[in-house]
Amino acid sequence: MTTLLHSYIPPSASLRLRRRSSAHLRPLRVQVGRMGNRVVRAQAATDATEAATSEGLKKGIAEFYDESSGVWESVWGDHMHHGFYEPDTTASLSDHRPAQIRMIEESLSFAGVSDDPIKKPKTIVDVGCGIGGSSRYLAKKYGAQCQGVTLSPVQAQRAQELAAAEGLADKVSFQVADALQQPFPDGEFDLVWSMESGEHMPDKRKFVSELARVAAPGATIIIVTWCHRDLSPSEDSLKPDEIALLNKICDAYYLPAWCSASDYVNIAKSLSLENIKTADWSDNVAPFWPAVIRSALTWQGFTSLLRSGWKTIKGALVMPLMIEGYKKNLIKFAIITCTKPN
Ligand code: SAH
Secondary structure, X not given: OOHHHHHOOOOOOEEEEEEEOOOOEEEEEEEEEEEOOEEEEOOOOOHHHHHHHXXXXXXXXXXXXXXXXXXXXXXXXXXXXXXXXXXXXXXXXXXXXXXXHHHHHHHHHHHOOOOOOOOOOOEEEEEOOOOOHHHHHHHHHHOOEEEEEEOOHHHHHHHHHHHHHOOOOOOEEEEEOOHHHOOOOOOOEEEEEEEOOHHHOOOHHHHHHHHHHHEEEEEEEEEEEEEEOOOOOOOOOOOHHHHHHHHHHHHHHOOOOOOEHHHHHHHHHHOOOEEEEEEEOHHHHOOHHHHHHHHHOOHHHHHXXXXXXXXXXXXXXXXXXXXXXXXXXXXXXXEEEEEOOO
16 A cells, blocks of 8 residues: 555545556546544555556656756756745846755755854755755855765766766765665764655655654754645645646656645654744745746757657646646745754
8 A cells, every 4th residue: 555645644635646557657546535633545556556656656757857857957057946036026047046046045044054163064965866956055065975865867977977077076975766765874964955856755754754764863854845735724625626736737747646834744743853844935936937937938948848858848838837836825835844853
């Protein structure tokens, strides 16, 4: 049975899982609902289905990033995450890099990560590292050792090349590994960093518990991720049209079921993590997708897209739906931070 269904079920009526077919990933919907604290499952999948689903999702994610990372890097550089802007501004292409760096800095500052030479992080894990933009930035900022994991072999290799080119080969390293089964011992890292990878994780509880496992006592955990809106007390799921919109985004970006920031907070509490804080930065990232769409419409963006492949083009076609999701207050850009008890 899916680990997601075993351990944690986001309060949405339709959990969207995927099964690999020979041609593409097919959605598999599992209906769930809640009765008080009891989670009721109306339809279950078998263990074998779950393994196939999870493997299919991972394969889709790896292929998506293998195919699209080069295009993204050529147009947007080495950070594959939203920029942080002043609300209600229009971002131009030249603003994007400072805004992406600002996203990193705002996240560190929100979490209260210290710059003090004694207290600053010395070991960092970058979970879902893309081509290593955060890893290199954090390794330089703190003089720390940083290890990144990604599902995409193309990303891991490119991340390593960029690190070598910046003279950081002895500071950062990257490998293909699953965030849900990290190849690290318990208690290894002073800072556990997940910048926009949580939305890909099919089992959010397992995801956060792995982040907590590899965190050293007292370490800070930072999760910056796409969420759906919090449900009101009278709701036990999103509305059908909201689910339909998210499902279209899931198809293009290889995402499993979404959850809310409150769900993350509840998971962190249930794992006895401390100093749990969250914020909604949706207004700060609102200028991002319009800027990405404008960049895709430049000659360089357009020709790179055409050269890339179907998965990347499909991803580009869905960008307006991200804007729609934010405008409808359905999609939330959330930061969740906490610390591991000493
Ligand atoms: N954090 C990076 C990249 C974000 S893109 C940045 O800010 O630039 C999402 C990343 O999450 C990709 O690198 C993808 O391979 C990774 N990812 C998704 N699911 C994963 C999993 N189960 N294990 C490890 N990495 C994963």
